[in-house]
Amino acid sequence: MDMDLVIKNGTIVTASDTYKSDIGVKNGKIAGIWKGFEGEKVIDAKGMFVFPGGVDVHTHLDMPFMGTSSSDDFATGTIAAAFGGTTSLVDFAIQQHGDSLSQTLADWKKKAEGKASIDYGFHIAVTDVNDSIIKEMGTMVEEGVTSFKLFLAYKGSLMVDDAAIFRILERSREIGALVMVHAENGHLIDILTKQLLSEGKSAPLYHAEAHPVIAEKEAVERAIALAEAASAPLYIVHTSCDDALKGIKQAREKGLPVYAETCPQYLFLDDEKYKEPNFGGAKYVMSPPIRAKRNQNALWKGIKTGDFQVISTDHCPFFMKGQKDMGKDDWSKIPNGCPGIETRIPLMYSEGVVKGRMSINKFVEICSANPAKLLGLYPMKGTIAPGSDADLVIFDPEKKVTLSYKNLHQNVDYTPYEGMVVKGYPVKVVVNGELKVDDGKFVGKRGTGKFIKRNRFEG
Amino acid sequence: MDMDLVIKNGTIVTASDTYKSDIGVKNGKIAGIWKGFEGEKVIDAKGMFVFPGGVDVHTHLDMPFMGTSSSDDFATGTIAAAFGGTTSLVDFAIQQHGDSLSQTLADWKKKAEGKASIDYGFHIAVTDVNDSIIKEMGTMVEEGVTSFKLFLAYKGSLMVDDAAIFRILERSREIGALVMVHAENGHLIDILTKQLLSEGKSAPLYHAEAHPVIAEKEAVERAIALAEAASAPLYIVHTSCDDALKGIKQAREKGLPVYAETCPQYLFLDDEKYKEPNFGGAKYVMSPPIRAKRNQNALWKGIKTGDFQVISTDHCPFFMKGQKDMGKDDWSKIPNGCPGIETRIPLMYSEGVVKGRMSINKFVEICSANPAKLLGLYPMKGTIAPGSDADLVIFDPEKKVTLSYKNLHQNVDYTPYEGMVVKGYPVKVVVNGELKVDDGKFVGKRGTGKFIKRNRFEG
Amino acid sequence: MDMDLVIKNGTIVTASDTYKSDIGVKNGKIAGIWKGFEGEKVIDAKGMFVFPGGVDVHTHLDMPFMGTSSSDDFATGTIAAAFGGTTSLVDFAIQQHGDSLSQTLADWKKKAEGKASIDYGFHIAVTDVNDSIIKEMGTMVEEGVTSFKLFLAYKGSLMVDDAAIFRILERSREIGALVMVHAENGHLIDILTKQLLSEGKSAPLYHAEAHPVIAEKEAVERAIALAEAASAPLYIVHTSCDDALKGIKQAREKGLPVYAETCPQYLFLDDEKYKEPNFGGAKYVMSPPIRAKRNQNALWKGIKTGDFQVISTDHCPFFMKGQKDMGKDDWSKIPNGCPGIETRIPLMYSEGVVKGRMSINKFVEICSANPAKLLGLYPMKGTIAPGSDADLVIFDPEKKVTLSYKNLHQNVDYTPYEGMVVKGYPVKVVVNGELKVDDGKFVGKRGTGKFIKRNRFEG
């Protein structure tokens, strides 16, 4: 009955339930749920929601890309995450051509160890496929890396061909791993890029033109077809548009084990942003690009129907000054990506729950429970139940915050949501039983995040 | 810490979570979930699942119909329910032509009070619509009757026309009620019935021919259209076939608040049964009828995709001897209905979870959480969480039972599942904190079930 | 080689072919196609298209309705038709309650005989169904009335119930007739009408509100379901909107023999028209009403995909002064309908062919060949081939005409297309080998049109 920490008087929310009770925490884990606990430390959550910590399964911290590196490393990035109510993440370790997967994993572990303030796992992005790599995938799964990513875009660097995709899918099915795909047709993008640049179309706006909806739709359908041929499950990352969603929906209607995520940038931003003056459009240069406004409704509907199971961030920040401006005269040189690790939970709550687009349980489901379940983090992460890690967000549903890069903790000089007002915000964040964030201050230990050996995919 | 009852060592399952802990029960409610409780009474659930009690929102107990009455009353029916792991139900009070709704409710309360051994609520089936009835619907909602049923079938008795349906839908939206429809085209069935009988086709087999799939599909689509016109939510009861499901799916894809249930009889039986010799086909005479085998897969898929949210029973038993045999020479005189209140949970677990068609959480969702949420019983019923009623099923996943009417507790001389072997069975059932069923015996008090004032529909 | 009439130098167009040659006419029929003919009379069609005469299978001439009669009788209406390039029509004979079908046919024949200047047939609209009417349908088919119409709208006057619809469908299948339906849900319209009027909403605008898209969609789907149940072919008249079209498309995808028409008013007008000041909205009061603009694209697409086979007019004119104004204070008293018999061909050519929405062969197919084939007029009507009736339109593709009721020949004081400029117009019209219209003048004999015994439906 003597707990290390008791969260009192809050309204506990899981993917299916909402109720009032107290949470007892012992040894970093949830010991029980009952109004009778006493504890050394007590957090009074009266008037607050208590959510399971957010799980972000799509981040790029300290990633070398297009001649630079994403500007948040595991130190800054995980603290920003915690401020935003995210208490665990899965990042992408990118295989360099010629490297083994073990080498890749080792490289990325080094980036994170001692730096991360929340728990983390890794997917490996396979870019160079051969017999030995195929074999090595099994070892990775044993080490807790139970998902592999493939790029259908970025011709000439990260892109792999259909034969490689099929082999990785077959092998993943065998060993209990999940394949994730960046689905855009790299061939088409490559030609369109050359055509646009040869016509002198060098402004950020043309990034969107070079990455049309049809390139994404095609790649989504192809990836699904190859997964079906391999009888393997598939996870589509960062779906940006209605046409891609339709392919996903059709696959799911057929009963195929196809899963998908979308990201806040596709729900809240539209392609008018590319017209921001003074190179401002560069903030939104990412792949796939943000789309015409009508897609937003379709994506919200995809969340409602369950065709999207996960909201992730694809957090991949670059400074406008010194990084994005590498593409000042040629949009194809702008590092692709935008920040979002800190704003996901507040945005989804404010625009999702407050605006009546989803129930509060659905919000927990897509931001925490589902990503944990699909990527092998459950039941350690993703819910509030005895035995789970004590990753908890005390969330004030009345707190209004005006988003600005100046107040956020991401290491980057802009946010795409600058000036947007959200209602509802994390006020205290507990990670593995330790209070890390308290009313706008980071009060916990730094660098205590652990590598998570993830479970095999269960579907 | 001193509980009235503690369920120890079980694996607790809700619509989203599965974990091991103990449940403390006090004053008929769940007090907490923690391994530290002590209690006056203890149930050891080692090796067992602990489910929230089943919720059956479609039963017909003690219902006058076709010149007789369904053979289970609230005494026998609720005990059978408890044996089968169902701990609350919502029954249909049927308005007699000329009666007020208050009269109808009073009549049905009288049938249940002091007899029911589990909690119960009522929907009112409106069969005689006029201005005063429309007005009275508001009073009913205040008394906790927050759903109304309409029949598009049974021309000349229960059927109401499209104008009445539209009015009831509009009124329900206004007052926070949910409209449920029996969706079959009564005009078409009436003609087909006359045509078949005039051709001398009097065997039970022809019941199915008189109730074709198209009659159901049409009525489903019409009900949805009228609900859309009225901007009202709609709940389709006992969906039997793929074509009807397709209409439901389309509506949901459009974002309409359309909900639906199917029943075990449509998942497990097919129309070959009507050929059982010696009038055996009469056991399966119900409306809609059981369908061609290929529909079963479609219905299972509808559960998987979430197009069906609820599994209910449409429990409406009649003895073969003395009741069904009223239609010996004319199938149209066979009382429509079959028993199922006791077998729902075992069948869905055995054929659903054990056979890999759904996760154990999904099973809880469709048999307990969703019916509770959609029909205004949540959070009293439908989950295991502090504050909820202590309706709990201790379920042995290894127990094999051969279903037979002789061992079941339903007051009827057959079960459509005679001889079927199920794996997994409720072994102890707790209702409002009291152990009612213990290893095949009814050990609790009888007649303690209470009328539930249900919440308004929230969508 | 000596022809009564030779059409020289024109470009002949049929539903599949376009070529230059001459047409020889003898005894009112096409004798041959060859550049070598000589003839008593010669029409030089250089630079002109020669089309088979238009076939309009949906007209209401001299029809008693809502306390008045449509303002074109068979004399004025058929002359207007000829001016517009339509050389045969099928009109609706409406059964009065209590009348036999023979009586109905006799009544309508009397209206037409000696008055019509082009050939005509009749559908019978059955409004009062009983055993003797069902039987009499067979006689009608033998007399060349091979289609029957049913109203799902107009509750209390023309509407029949689902039982009647099903019986008529079954009987029609038996005797080789085609059932046509006016598909709007009369129950729903009736209530909405009462509600709107009780709220003081009496302007023409509210006619549209009382006839929502969903009422049409529902009725289309219901009619299709009943036809499927009866294994009978079905023809949906005057489809006005995308949602109704979707139902038709689905049925056709399933392989059901479902056919449909739309009308120019639904392709060219939208519901903003109801806001015309000074009771101007009354011009567009028809059922179904004209719809929101986005439906127009959908309907054009329906033509392209073949889901609509026919463009008809639903020509049913009423004078604004003295007829439409009966509903000055109550839109529900405005006689429903609008004129169009004269403008169909020019509008479809100008907006369809000239604007690139369809080929010239498709234009002939939907305005002439298909209506002739589906309604049993082919091969007498609907094509240019040896043996067919010499109903020919010499059409100047360069002639521009500004449509105005002042220049049109319809007996009514407005056209919904007032001021619209069309490119392409009939300049000479030949009916049964006789030149009827010549450069804006009616030069032929009047009243020579014959009743056409139509063939059975062949599908």
Added chain:
Amino acid sequence: MDMDLVIKNGTIVTASDTYKSDIGVKNGKIAGIWKGFEGEKVIDAKGMFVFPGGVDVHTHLDMPFMGTSSSDDFATGTIAAAFGGTTSLVDFAIQQHGDSLSQTLADWKKKAEGKASIDYGFHIAVTDVNDSIIKEMGTMVEEGVTSFKLFLAYKGSLMVDDAAIFRILERSREIGALVMVHAENGHLIDILTKQLLSEGKSAPLYHAEAHPVIAEKEAVERAIALAEAASAPLYIVHTSCDDALKGIKQAREKGLPVYAETCPQYLFLDDEKYKEPNFGGAKYVMSPPIRAKRNQNALWKGIKTGDFQVISTDHCPFFMKGQKDMGKDDWSKIPNGCPGIETRIPLMYSEGVVKGRMSINKFVEICSANPAKLLGLYPMKGTIAPGSDADLVIFDPEKKVTLSYKNLHQNVDYTPYEGMVVKGYPVKVVVNGELKVDDGKFVGKRGTGKFIKRNRFEG
């Protein structure tokens, strides 16, 4: 009036009309249609249908492939075609790597000139794409080669990548050409082939396993996506299965200019054939392979709904002895293809028209009018109208023939339809006004076929 040839008393059938008249032929062309012609030669077609000559737009005559050549050259192949009622064809000239398109065209013209007995055109299959080839496409169109084919299959030999496909599509749109695709995913087939062979699966049966439905479906969807990106029309050749058809249907529903053909082998044969003993399965080794039986119904429906516009043959014969047996020990070495140029018309009439699956006009449309229109041969070919080439088939609807390679004129030692009885057969075939085939004998001049400069694609 004095004709070179008159076809008397026949029933003339076009894509839209059926009527009795006589056809006058002068100078190899149709002069007129009239019962009054006299002529030097007269063919009495009493009791016969007169069809426009069949147009086969997918043949491989004298084609070098897989180390051998297809066994019919332009001499034998065109005579076989004529016997079967086909009077013009478009063959594929295959670019050899390094060759210019002009060279390719010249090579293929040489194969045909002086040998072909019916008129012929060429598509060019582009296999080696670079800037100069892209440019040269314009020259080809001017020379009457207005369609280009691309292979998404045959990795390592004929296959081109998505970038090349997109460029060819863009260029084709510019110059008025039509792109045709062999849609199967070559990457997937290549891996599956290697896997199967490495497992010792060397029998013909495994050819089908290496070419799964999903490989075709994927490639169809990808080709459509690339065509949409390029705003170019697209023609899918030899569609074999329902899943591929669905992709085509969806594109057409969207309004994309996507066209498709299927072939008799996919309508009449199923994959049980691969089990024929003694290497018999090799007869059916073609790409895509023949499919599971349920696809046949879907393909017939695709004809009915208009999603297929064309029936072609993909005639590509190889002798079982000396050619197919190159793959005796390894199915991947069996030359792909089967004969069919002679049997298309009889099969489609007998199984299509006689069995009630299509009207006789539809039969003419898909076997003659549509291929002529889509591939730029109309109005020279594809119809019976004054001005068109006098390519005519006098067809006896009552003649029964048992198909056997012994009686057919294809230069190959089997037919996949051996022993099948067809009802209806061409009895006299006229090519450019000359009687070529008369009651089973070739009576015309040989080698008189001309190269056809085809029109640009018009859509």
